[in-house]
Amino acid sequence: MQPEERLRMAGLLLVEGILLARNPTTRLPIENxxxxxxxxxxxxxPWTQIVYSYLVTEVKRIDNDYLLRKQYGLFGFVQSIQIWALSSVQKLGEKFGTRDESSSGNIPLILQWRSTSSPSAKAITMIADGDKVEVTPIVGVHTHEYDHLFSQKNPEDKDLLDVFDLVIKGYRMSKKDCCASKQKKEINVLW
Incomplete structure (x- = not known):
C-alpha cells in the first residue's frame, strides 16, 4: 500500500471506527x-456536524426500557459524553476514570484523563442513589460569559442549544429537585 493510500485508510478508520463508531458488523458506507x-x-x-448529529440521534432513542437491558450499545463519539460526566461529577470520575494529574485546566477535557472505564447502569445508579452527588460546571454557570465565543444563533443549532440548556439546568438542581422533575428522564439519558 502506498503512503497516500495508508493515510486515506487511516482517516477513514478514524471517522468510521472512532468518531461514528457504528456497528462493527456493518460495511463502510460507499460514499465515505x-x-x-x-x-x-x-x-x-464537515465530520464534526455529522458525528454530533449521529450522537444526538443515538441519545434521543434511549428510554428507560432501553437502559434496563442487560447490554446495549450506543454508537457515535460517546466518549465525549463520558468525559463530560467524569469531569463534572466527581464521584463518577473517581470511580470510572484516572485523571492525569500533570494536566492543567487549560487543555481539552479529553486530554485531562489518562484512562476511563465503561460503567454499568447498576454502578451509575448506586452512585446516583448515594447521599450527595455534586455536579460541577465545566462550561460555566453563567452562559453569557461565553457569548463572545459564538456567532449568531442558527436554527440548526437547536439540538446543541437544548443539550447545553439541560446541562446548565442540571447544575442548578439538587438531587431531590431532579428526581421530582420531568427532566429526570432527560438527565438520565445523558448519564
Missing part, C-alpha cells in the same frame, strides 16, 4: 470510501 479518495476534501468534510 469515495470521499476518502481525495484526502484533502475528506479532511475538509
Amino acid at each position: 470510501l469515495k470521499r476518502a479518495t481525495d484526502f484533502e476534501k475528506f479532511c475538509k468534510y
Whole structure:
C-alpha cells in the first residue's frame, strides 16, 4: 500500500471506527470510501456536524426500557459524553476514570484523563442513589460569559442549544429537585 493510500485508510478508520463508531458488523458506507479518495476534501468534510448529529440521534432513542437491558450499545463519539460526566461529577470520575494529574485546566477535557472505564447502569445508579452527588460546571454557570465565543444563533443549532440548556439546568438542581422533575428522564439519558 502506498503512503497516500495508508493515510486515506487511516482517516477513514478514524471517522468510521472512532468518531461514528457504528456497528462493527456493518460495511463502510460507499460514499465515505469515495470521499476518502481525495484526502484533502475528506479532511475538509464537515465530520464534526455529522458525528454530533449521529450522537444526538443515538441519545434521543434511549428510554428507560432501553437502559434496563442487560447490554446495549450506543454508537457515535460517546466518549465525549463520558468525559463530560467524569469531569463534572466527581464521584463518577473517581470511580470510572484516572485523571492525569500533570494536566492543567487549560487543555481539552479529553486530554485531562489518562484512562476511563465503561460503567454499568447498576454502578451509575448506586452512585446516583448515594447521599450527595455534586455536579460541577465545566462550561460555566453563567452562559453569557461565553457569548463572545459564538456567532449568531442558527436554527440548526437547536439540538446543541437544548443539550447545553439541560446541562446548565442540571447544575442548578439538587438531587431531590431532579428526581421530582420531568427532566429526570432527560438527565438520565445523558448519564
